Amino acid sequence: MSPRRQNRAAAEELTSRLSARGRRPTAQRLLVLEALRRSRRTVTAADLFEQLRADHPLIGRATVFRSLDSLVDAGLAQRFERAGHVSAYAACSTEHHHHLVCTGCDTTVEIDEASIARLAGELSQRHGFTVHHGTLDFYGLCASCSDRASGAQRRA
Amino acid sequence: MSPRRQNRAAAEELTSRLSARGRRPTAQRLLVLEALRRSRRTVTAADLFEQLRADHPLIGRATVFRSLDSLVDAGLAQRFERAGHVSAYAACSTEHHHHLVCTGCDTTVEIDEASIARLAGELSQRHGFTVHHGTLDFYGLCASCSDRASGAQRRA
DNA sequence: ATGATAACTGATCCTGAGTATCAAAACGGG
């Protein structure tokens, strides 16, 4: 697949994913998505702004933040909360999956699911990755918040 | 166990955990730990500052942040990166375990490990928790960063 | 095409969590 065709395919996917939500496939959003896809590491908004401004001096800082939000919202990118209270981003297929993230260089590797107990050890070996800590947290609504929400919906 | 005895036990645990690292079990750190233990929800530094200042008007904002860092470092509390780039905290035993966190009210429930694939479903039922998204990410050093680190250590 | 409408951009300003600094205070071993 030529670079040009690849670019076109990316643009089409961007269009379909975004237009489903009434959002537009702009040049800036495509630039951000392409930059994410070029990197095997998670990248911060500041990183991307600096990087993109080299070739596109007109792009705005706020636009980079907003583009990242849009891409995450459209399922084309994933947000990582990096220690130090900074968000980092990676281009990701929308299927649910998890990652190995290097705290040294931010390299990211996708992992497939398995028994969590043995997972860390297996993955360390397979990827040469020294796991220091893992996080497994499920976010959602507790019973009472869930009741409250459906109650409010019923009333509306 | 009377409240008084409980308090004393907390102070002793604080002392042993902190003094192992050359840190002191101060009144402020104990106040923060007790406030954390009183809550079934994750709490932000700002929450704690406001709450503690009611009874202890002299406590400093920076001290709350620093106390939380100390407690996390000593394994007496755990940090959660709440969406919106704010850290939240919960008192936690140091054994490795995971959580259900309500995005509505920040109520936190400890979960025991099991096959990750079935986990979310089982936990939803057991706790009446509607899981919206789960995060499983392992953080550590990739092979090349790991090599670089041990190389540096050898040189030191 | 053309105009109406809604979404988007970029410049600017603002917010607020968290940190650096530093002088004063509290600790804890001897």
Place this chain on the structure above:
DNA sequence: CCCGTTTTGATACTCAGGATCAGTTATCAT
């Protein structure tokens, strides 16, 4: 008690991210 170390609280600061708004661009129905 005494002295070096740690901690505290006040203050000033940083910096990621969001709000605002006037000007621009995409989409769609004529």
